[in-house]
Amino acid sequence: MAPSSKKHRQQLTRSGSRQDRLTAYLREAGLRPTRQRMALAALLFDQGDRHVTAESLYSEALESGVKVSLATVYNALHTFTSKGILREISIDSSRSYFDTNVEEHHHFYFEKSGTLEDIDQSQIRLTRLPKTPGGLKISRVDVVIRVDG
């Protein structure tokens, strides 16, 4: 027997510190916590660091019974990125990844599987960066180590 929608909502709210945390997270980023965003945020942020593509997240969402369109997934990923709660990584012209780790860090790229793995910033020492042309400000430094496997 299915719980009444009221009871169900209450359960969600009660067991909801997770929901509440996500809501707060989106709000802090200046985003309205809509159903779709909440569902996607749950998939993204409830399981440690992740690297997703629009398609992979879309599939996951469908599998877990969340009703969203692919356009919404693209929207959410870009919006999240512009608000700083995701980071976009482009390895291959055919694929753009979104990384839930927004700290300064780097990546291993596994050529065969096409997957990424984070490398903590402390694991790589970049000394002697060259002067930027015209003294332009560096907005980001990405190191990608491609490995054959």
Place this chain on the structure above:
Amino acid sequence: MAPSSKKHRQQLTRSGSRQDRLTAYLREAGLRPTRQRMALAALLFDQGDRHVTAESLYSEALESGVKVSLATVYNALHTFTSKGILREISIDSSRSYFDTNVEEHHHFYFEKSGTLEDIDQSQIRLTRLPKTPGGLKISRVDVVIRVDG
């Protein structure tokens, strides 16, 4: 008055150390020096280090009166890359660049203009690379410094 085809060919051959060099270059790479490849190779390799996209090279070819199709440009770029005389760089999911500099080196990426500039390997000191997972072999390390200009 147009030169006879024989004379023309002779001229090309005579003034042709450039042509000959390109022919040799393609041959060494294991490629047949066809008209289209020669024309594209001339555009690519006769003017120092370059960063082109398929579209940009295609435009150049058309402007300089070379008859090639876009498909051929893609073909040539990928073939050249697989033979090691070009190097592919993906900065942005929407654009793939081909770099005539195939030495180990790195890049500045100018976010506003969407252009690249080489950074000699000696200009960056990468110390303490992390161990690769499973001891996998590193096939390449790319450092991209994005600058805001």
Place this chain on the structure above:
DNA sequence: CAAGCAGTTTAGAATTATTCTAATGTTAGG
């Protein structure tokens, strides 16, 4: 140097990834 085959080129169709559009739905504030 003619013949033929493997490797190339081509136009256009097909595919893939992503963005746009405009209509509809939802959230949050008063």
Place this chain on the structure above:
DNA sequence: CCTAACATTAGAATAATTCTAAACTGCTTG
């Protein structure tokens, strides 16, 4: 509750790239 601002959606549109199958050409052989 009402409403304005913001989000979502399906489907069309766009952009970059790849595929296909037919025509062509460089190169080796006879």
